[in-house]
Amino acid sequence: MTATPNANPNPKPDPILRLRGIDKSFGAVQVLHDVSFDVHPGEVTALVGDNGAGKSTLVKCIGGIHSFDGGEYWFEGEQVQVHSPREAAALGVEIVYQDLALCDNLDIVQNMFLGREKRRGLVLDDATMEEMAAQTLDGLSVRTVTSIRQQVSSLSGGQRQTVAIAKAVLWNNKVVVLDEPTAALGVAQTAQVLELVRRLADNGLAVVLISHNMNDVFAVSDRIAALYLGRMAAQVSTSNVTYSQVVELITSGRSGDLGLAHTNGATA
Amino acid sequence: MKAGPSQEEIRRHNLGTLLRHVHIGGSMSRAVLAERMGLNRSTILGLVSELGSAGLVREELPRDTGRAGRPSLVVRPESDRVYVLAFDVGVDRLAAARIGLGGVFLDRREIPMAPGRRDAGKVAEILAGSALDMVGTAQHGTYCVGVAAAVRGMVRRPDGLVRAAPHLGWEDEEFGEDLMRRLGLGLPVSVANEASLGALAEHLRGAGTGCQDLVYLHGDIGIGGGVITGGQLLTGDCGYGGEIGHMVVNPRDGRPCGCGAHGCLEAEAGERALLETARRDPTATGREAVRAVVEAADRGDITARAALRDVGDWLGIGVANLVNVLNPRTVVFGGTLREVFLGSAAQIRSRINRLALTSSRENLRLRVGELGDDAVLIGAAELAFSEILVGPLETLARAGA
Ligand SMILES: Nc1ncnc2c1ncn2[C@@H]1O[C@H](COP(=O)(O)OP(=O)(O)OP(=O)(O)O)[C@@H](O)[C@H]1O
Ligand SMILES: [Mg+2]
Ligand SMILES: [Zn+2]
Numbered sequence: 001m002t003a004t005p006n007a008n009p010n011p012k013p014d015p016i017l018r019l020r021g022i023d024k025s026f027g028a029v030q031v032l033h034d035v036s037f038d039v040h041p042g043e044v045t046a047l048v049g050d051n052g053a054g055k056s057t058l059v060k061c062i063g064g065i066h067s068f069d070g071g072e073y074w075f076e077g078e079q080v081q082v083h084s085p086r087e088a089a090a091l092g093v094e095i096v097y098q099d100l101a102l103c104d105n106l107d108i109v110q111n112m113f114l115g116r117e118k119r120r121g122l123v124l125d126d127a128t129m130e131e132m133a134a135q136t137l138d139g140l141s142v143r144t145v146t147s148i149r150q151q152v153s154s155l156s157g158g159q160r161q162t163v164a165i166a167k168a169v170l171w172n173n174k175v176v177v178l179d180e181p182t183a184a185l186g187v188a189q190t191a192q193v194l195e196l197v198r199r200l201a202d203n204g205l206a207v208v209l210i211s212h213n214m215n216d217v218f219a220v221s222d223r224i225a226a227l228y229l230g231r232m233a234a235q236v237s238t239s240n241v242t243y244s245q246v247v248e249l250i251t252s253g254r255s256g257d258l259g260l261a262h263t264n265g266a267t268a
Numbered sequence: 269m270k271a272g273p274s275q276e277e278i279r280r281h282n283l284g285t286l287l288r289h290v291h292i293g294g295s296m297s298r299a300v301l302a303e304r305m306g307l308n309r310s311t312i313l314g315l316v317s318e319l320g321s322a323g324l325v326r327e328e329l330p331r332d333t334g335r336a337g338r339p340s341l342v343v344r345p346e347s348d349r350v351y352v353l354a355f356d357v358g359v360d361r362l363a364a365a366r367i368g369l370g371g372v373f374l375d376r377r378e379i380p381m382a383p384g385r386r387d388a389g390k391v392a393e394i395l396a397g398s399a400l401d402m403v404g405t406a407q408h409g410t411y412c413v414g415v416a417a418a419v420r421g422m423v424r425r426p427d428g429l430v431r432a433a434p435h436l437g438w439e440d441e442e443f444g445e446d447l448m449r450r451l452g453l454g455l456p457v458s459v460a461n462e463a464s465l466g467a468l469a470e471h472l473r474g475a476g477t478g479c480q481d482l483v484y485l486h487g488d489i490g491i492g493g494g495v496i497t498g499g500q501l502l503t504g505d506c507g508y509g510g511e512i513g514h515m516v517v518n519p520r521d522g523r524p525c526g527c528g529a530h531g532c533l534e535a536e537a538g539e540r541a542l543l544e545t546a547r548r549d550p551t552a553t554g555r556e557a558v559r560a561v562v563e564a565a566d567r568g569d570i571t572a573r574a575a576l577r578d579v580g581d582w583l584g585i586g587v588a589n590l591v592n593v594l595n596p597r598t599v600v601f602g603g604t605l606r607e608v609f610l611g612s613a614a615q616i617r618s619r620i621n622r623l624a625l626t627s628s629r630e631n632l633r634l635r636v637g638e639l640g641d642d643a644v645l646i647g648a649a650e651l652a653f654s655e656i657l658v659g660p661l662e663t664l665a666r667a668g669a
Contacts, residue, residue, distance in 0.1 A: 187563050191610050191636065198635065219613035219634065239629050242618035 014077070016041045016206045017062070017093070017175050022071035024057060031057050032068070033231045039175060044197060044207045046217040046238070048250055049227035055210050056097075058227065059177050062208075063095035064088035076174075092174035096164045096181065104153035108145060109133045111152050112167045136170045137162075139203075140196055158189025165196055169205065176200060177208040182216055194220050214243055228253035233260050279315075280659055282307065286315045287345070288657045290325060291370055292472055295342040316343055322664055323349050324369065324656075345370035349410050350664070352652035353399050355417035355447070356462065356645045357391055359383050359435060359489040360554060364398040366406065367649040369656075371473060375402045376645075383489065383553070385437035388430070389446060396450035403453070411667040414652030416458040417447060418465045418644045420492060425507025428459035434526050435489050455667075458651050462486065463602075464510055465647025466637070467494025468501055470600045472650055474638035483587075483596045484637070485512060486644070487605030488554075490526065491534040497594060513538070517585050536582040539604055546575035558604040562611035580612025584619020591624040591632060602637030609636055 015038035024032035031054050039045050049055050060066045062073075064082045073082050075091050082088050088095070102111050109126075112133045133148050145159055152160065161181045168176045178197065182190040190213075198220050201207045211217050217224060218238060225235040226249035233253045241258075248255035273281070282305070289304055290296060296304075302312045319325045327341045347368030356363040360383050365376040377398040395417070403412060421433030428444040444459040451457070467476075467484035476482040480499040486492040493512025495502040502509045513534035514527050522531020523541060535541060539558060543550070546561045564572035587599055601609035609616065613634065620629055637643050656663040 187559065187566055187607065187610060191606070194610070195636065195638070214614040215611060217614070218617040219610060219636075237630070238617065239621055239632060240626075242621055243614040244618070246614075 013041050013043075015039055015074075016076055018072075018074035019058075019062070020072040020074070022058070022061060023069045024054075024061060024066060025069055031230050032061070033229075035071070035227070035230070035232045036235075037225060037232060038235060039206045039208055040223070041174070041206045042201055042204050043222040044201045044209055044220050045223045045225060045235075046221035047208055047210045047225050047227065048212070048214075048217060048246065050250055053227040053250075054230040055227055056179055059095055059097075059179055059208070059210065062088065062093060062175075062177060064093075065095075089171075089173075092172065093177070094168040094171070094173040094175070095177045095179065096161075096168050097179050102152045102160055102164060105151065107151050108148045108155075108163050111163060112136070112170055132170065133166070136166050140166060140169065140199055156189060157184050158186075158192050161185070161189075161193050162196060165193070165200070169200060173205070175206045175208070177210075179210045180212070181209070182211060182213060190216065214246060217246070218243065226250055226259075228260065231260060234258045280661075282311070282315055283319060283660050284658045286312070286343075287319060287324060287369075287660050290343050290345045291653065291657060294370065295328075295330065295344040297340045297342050299340065301343065319660060322661055323669065324660055324664065347372040347374070348407070350413055350656070351406070351410060352414040352416070352649050353403070353412060353451075354645050354648035354652055355395050355399070355415075356648060357395075357417065357419050357433075357436070358644075359420065362391060362394055362398075363645055364395050364402065365645050365649065366399075366402045367646075367652075369653070371646065371649065373642075375405065377402065383435070388436070388438050388441040388443050391436070392443060392446045392450055396447060399451060411664065411669045412453055412455065413656045413663050413667045414458075414654070415448070415451065415453070415455050416460065416465075416648040416652035417444065418462040418648045419443065419459055420462045420489070422508050422511075423459050423461050425503055428457070430459060431508075458654075460648070460651055461492065461494070461507075461510070462644045462647075463492025463512075464494040464501055464503075465651060466492070466602050466639075466643040467496050467510075467600075467647070468650050469639055469643045469647035470602065470637055471496045471499075473646060474643065475600045475635040476598050479598045481594070481596045482598045482600060483512070483590050483594060484600045484602060485583075485587075485605050487539060487558075487601075487603040487608060489539060491538050491605070492603075495594060495596075497596075512586065512590065515586055515589060517582055517589070533582060533586040537579045537586065537608075541582075542575055542579045542608065545578050546572045555604050555607070559607050562607045565611050576608070576612040577615050579608060580615030581619055583608070583612070584616040585623060587616065587634075588620045588623035588629075591620060591628050595628045597631060598633045598635055600635050600637050602639075602643050603641075606636045606640075609634070 017039040019037040022032050022035040047055050061068045064085045064087050067083050073080055109130050113129050181193050221238045224238055226233045233249045245255040249259050253260040298312045302309045324346055325343050326346055327343055330339050330342045347370045350369040351366050354365045354367055362379040366374045368374045419430050419433050422431040424431055430438055430441040430443045432439055444457040448457045463486040466486045470476045470484055471482050482496040484494040491513035493510045495510045514532045516531050517533050518531030518536050523535040524530055525532035525535035561572045565576050639646055
C-alpha cells in the first residue's frame, strides 16, 4: 500500500491564530478579561459558553469589527494589528456572523461575490464568477442547491448557511469562524452544515465553531474552548473531556482540575 | 526460489494500478499519475494508450477551462462503456444498480419490500429481473465486468454462501450461485456482508477517504460492522469478521439479542432499543422513526432525550472497546446510526474519552457516513470492480469486448 498524502499519524500543527491577554470593554462594562485563544489549521475549535459569555464579542475582535483594549493578536507566528474587517480579510480570516448577511433579492453567485471583487481589487465577469462559485460549492461537495442562480430568498436555512460558508472559503481564507451556524436548523440541515464544517477543516482550514449544542460540539470539534463570564475557562482536546465536564466549564468556569482557579478572580 | 515478476506481470500490475487511480480519484493528468505511481512519463504514456485502445480510459481536455495557459489533457475512466451490477438486499427494499467505471451510477432500480422473511430464490429472481432490464437498456458496445451483492448476514469466504441472514429467515443459501444462474451473463456473483461493503465504500469514496484504519457501523434493523485495517477489509478466517453488532457490552442484564445472546451492542443500541426506550409507536420502524426520536429530543422531549442518552452510552462503550482493540483513525456512523450519532455525539464521545486508552483515542475522529443510503450499493460495486482493477485487459476480454 502506498503512502497517502495525509498519512502523518499525529498532526499537531502550530496555531495559525493566537490571541493573548485580550481585554475588551463596552463603556464601563468589561466583557472580555485576559482572554487567550488558539486556533489550529486542519482543526475545528468549538467555542462554547453561556449566553452573554462573550463568544460573539471575541469573534468580532478576531474579525476586526471591534478593536480590543489590550492584548496581542498573532497570526502565522507574527504579531499583527487588526483594526478593521478589511485587515482581517487581508490575513485570510473570515467570519460568518450569527445574523447572516446575505441579500435575499440576489442569487447565490451574486451573494458569494457581494462586496468582494472591489475589496480584492478584481473585476470579474459573470461567467467567471459563476464558475468560481460552482467550483467552490463542488469542492465542498455541496449537492443541496439545485441552481447557483437561485435567489437566496428561496433557500432553506441550511442552504443559506451553506452559501454563507461557501462564500467564506471562496477567497482562499485560512481561518473561518462560524457563529452558531446550526442554531436555527432542523436535524437534517444541521447534519449537512456539520459535514461541511468538518470538510473545511479536513481541507486544511482552521475552523472556529460557536455552538450551544453539545452534540454538535462533540460530533465535529477537535478542541473545545470554554468562555465563562468573559474569561477563557479552559481550552481542551475533545478527546480528553466529557460532556459533563464541558457543561461544568460553561456553567461554573471550572471542572475538577480544569478551568479557572477562582471563578471571580484571575485565570488558573 | 521464486523468480521475480515478469515484464508481463509488471505491466499488468501497472495497468491495473493506473486504472484504479482514475477509477477512484477521477480524471487526472498523466503528470499526476506519474507522480502518484512513481513511474516515468513515457511508461505512463504507454499504459494510458494501452488502456485507451482497450476503451477503458479516454484522454480529454479538463472541464474547467478558462484558466490561463494551455490546459493539459486528463485521463478519464470510460464510465459509459464499462460497468458492473451491484445489488443490495435491504430490510425494506431491494436495490439494483448499474454503475460505471469511476463509480458513476448509470441506472438504478429500487423495489420496496415489507420487512420480514423472504424466499431467497424469489429475491434473486426480482433482482435478476431488474438487472437484466438495466442491461437491456444499456447501449450496444458496453460491457458488464463484474457483479456483486450485499446481504445483511453472515457470508462465508471465499464461496459467498450465506450462512445466516436472520431478518430474511435465510440459512445456508447459495444466493450468489442462484443469482448468477438467473442473470446468465457468464459472470460470477460475489456476495458479501452489507456493513463490510459500507466500510469499503466509505473508505474509498466517503468519510474515510485516505484513511487506512477505519471502523464502520451501519444501523438499520440491526447494527452491522465493517473494519478496514491497514487499508484492507478485515474478514477473519472464514469471512465472518467485523460483527460489531454482536459485540457483547452488557451480558449480565442486557436485552436479548436476535442471535440468542444477551446484551449485544445491537440489542442495547439498535433501532429497536432506541424506539422502545423512547416509547414510540411499536409499528413505526426504520429511518423515519429514528429521525423522529432525534428531532423530538432536539425539541426538548425528555423521553426521547433519555433514550438517545442511553443508546449513546452503549454505543460509546462499544466504540471504546473497538478503539482499544483496533486503534482506528476514524469511526463512521452510517445508516440510521447517522441520525443517532448526531443526536447523541456528546454521550458517545464522553464514554469513549472515559473508557478508551489515551494513546488509542487521541487522534480518533468520529464521522457520519458521507454516502448516505447508497454506501452499501457503492461498496458492492467496488467489490464487483475488483477484478478489472487487477487485470484490466484480461477481464475485458472475458467480458467479450
Ligand atoms: N456593542 C455592545 N455594546 C455593549 N455591550 C455589548 C455589546 N456587544 C455585546 N455586549 C455585551 O457583552 C456581553 C457578551 O456578549 P456576546 O454577544 O459576546 O455574548 P455571546 O457569548 O455571544 O452570547 P450568545 O450565546 O447569547 O450569542 C453581553 O453582556 C452583551 O450584552
Ligand atoms: Mg453570540
Ligand atoms: Zn447478538
